Amino acid sequence: MSFVDQFWQLTVTGLLVGAIYAVIALGYTLVYGVLQLINFAHSEVFMLGAFGGLFAVRALLPSGNINALLSVLLVLAGLAFGAASGGLAAFALERTAYRPLRRRGAPRLAYLISAIGASLFASNLAGKEFGRDSVNLPKDLFTYNTEVFSVFGARVSSQDLVVFLVALAMLLILDRVVSGTQLGRGIRAVAQDADTASLMGVNVERVIVRTFVIGGLLAGAGGFLYAMKFNASFTMGFIPGVKAFTAAVLGGIGNVRGAVLGGLVLGLVENYGQFFLGADYTDVVAFMVLVLILLVRPSGLLGERLGRAA
């Protein structure tokens, strides 16, 4: 199989995974925008969202046959529960690991370290509570790998299509929220200059919490999508987390559209790279991209746009 033969299949998979990275990357970029901090525990929000959605679907799953409508409804329920768990986790995270430090005006290093602590705590607690084996979605939810249509010979299953479309929809909605709503204006104002924003009547605390929650909702739903495509386990957050961060940096951190572009580009690069280097080195490709970007163009593809998001 030459690269040319595989090209379209790799592209489809790349875009699919990239869309999930983009959804997670938005959480990093938004929080970075308002706090200028890498939220190291974001990957655990993603993981908890995956578990939340998965367990919800399993609880709701009726015995007997599942028709197409039911399967769509179940996926929507999974997304909703995933997003809810993610949002809740992000809220709890902000309360416990960030707010006490912000009240005190702690140095930046303290935030990073406390977020790492939170990440370690959350993922291992999830391992304790949910078991340490990976969990799959009930097999009969989708008729797996049903070919719906093919793009230049690349197979796209119904499940892939759902994952991609849902991710795309979330990205579009977020873009509207950030550029068009009052909350979005608040987020942009805080990202630009928190002190001035607070003088202008923006409730900075509230904006910060809501930014975390929005990031959490997205990551949670993204987690469910990821679990649908692959599986869920308590350590699942780490690698996609780092990759999503890479995507955010690649697109230009603080830049909402940049994060989307970065996610898609990273997904593609990673899949093409995997073809040449082998599956074992998929993760190495992503880290190489991160280091190269930081070397060559640290402000990212679309440039850092703190406060001028979208």
Add this chain to the structure above:
Amino acid sequence: MTTAVSARLSSPLARRLGGCLFLALVTAVVTGPDGSNVHPLDGVKNSLLNTRVFGFLVFGLLLFAVTSLSGRTKPIGLTQVRTRLSQAVGQRGTRPTGYLLLLAIAVLVPLQLSPAAQGSLFLDVGIYALLALGLNVVVGYAGLLDLGYIAFYAIGAYTTAYFTSSVINGKVVYPLPVHSPLLLNPFFVFPIAVLIASVAGIILGGPTLRLRGDYLAIVTLGFGEIVQILARNSDPLTNGSRGAFGVPPLSLHIGGFSYTWGQDALPYYYLLLGIVVVVMIAFSRLERSRIGRALAAIREDEVAAEASGVQTLRYKLLAFAIGASTSGFAGVLYATRQFFNPETFSLQASILVLTIVIFGGMGNIFGAVLGAVVLQGLAYILRDPIPLIGFKVPDADRFVYFGAVIMIMMVFRPQGLVPSRRRKREITMSEQGMGSADSLGSGEVSA
């Protein structure tokens, strides 16, 4: 009515009560029974809907009572910061008797321990103390976050495996599929490993240290992961997940004198103790040297330091390389004692070292060692059930507790168990809005 209720709820006392009770319930869940993926909520349910929860609630109330009665420490005003500043500038007098006492304990106590405990003292406490001393230079002195620290340790260990071979049952065993044309005594590998690790540190730090400081954290995280993935997957070079077997123990041959560090852990321990003491002395001198002062200046205010002629990039790079080389050094020591495979060099290990540094007290040499002794000692003791309570921390849950320790330390005692005076003052000053206390860039955290 509702406003009155919500006003009462948001009063500091009620919030503290809520916080304490929440903490108690979380503790109940953390120490409670496991769940499973078939019944994901059973762990939580069995932890909370059980009589044991009352014990934890009482604990929460006690915590509330203690914290309320002792009163909150008031935020320190600027004038107090100034006086503390002048206090801290005065050098602390050396207390040789105290140091000798500590050294005597370190020498004598291990003689009374079981062989298993002695082994753990070398591998879990001693090596990690050495690692923590090195990371302390990076995190404590330079205020940089290195999350791939264990990668340099791996580099040290694999370098040793590359340069050595041993004879087992009359057959020459090479630890790795590839080996150096010139095979060395492990002692000669120390300088090579230190050199390679520090070069790796410079290559990695060079481009990233120019950027915003928190990028370093994520790049080092990625680097650590790459090193582990490479070690695991490049079988023709590293033997893959089978690991490296056959690194000879340390041995010394000078003239007619010959000594080999064998199966027994104690000789290794004493060698390591000597190394740790030397490193402690070296790093405490480093802290008070021109380099140490430059690093402190960078931590406190990078822009001002740069303006005063401190070459910030160079010093940050130096600190990073010193940390990396210490880690590489520890890797050699580890490799000569213990069979290793790629799983040894996990992210968890990096985070464990970081926990030790933070717990002990960032920037404090004694803190790094004490952190290793206390945390790793606790981990060793907790392998058996605690007497009286009969509670045992399952091995798999250890990192739940480490995570909690990191968070609690950052929230309540960011300066650690034995704070470095200077670091403590910097944290206080940073909380007053003066300086940054780390080298993560000048960006201020909003609100």
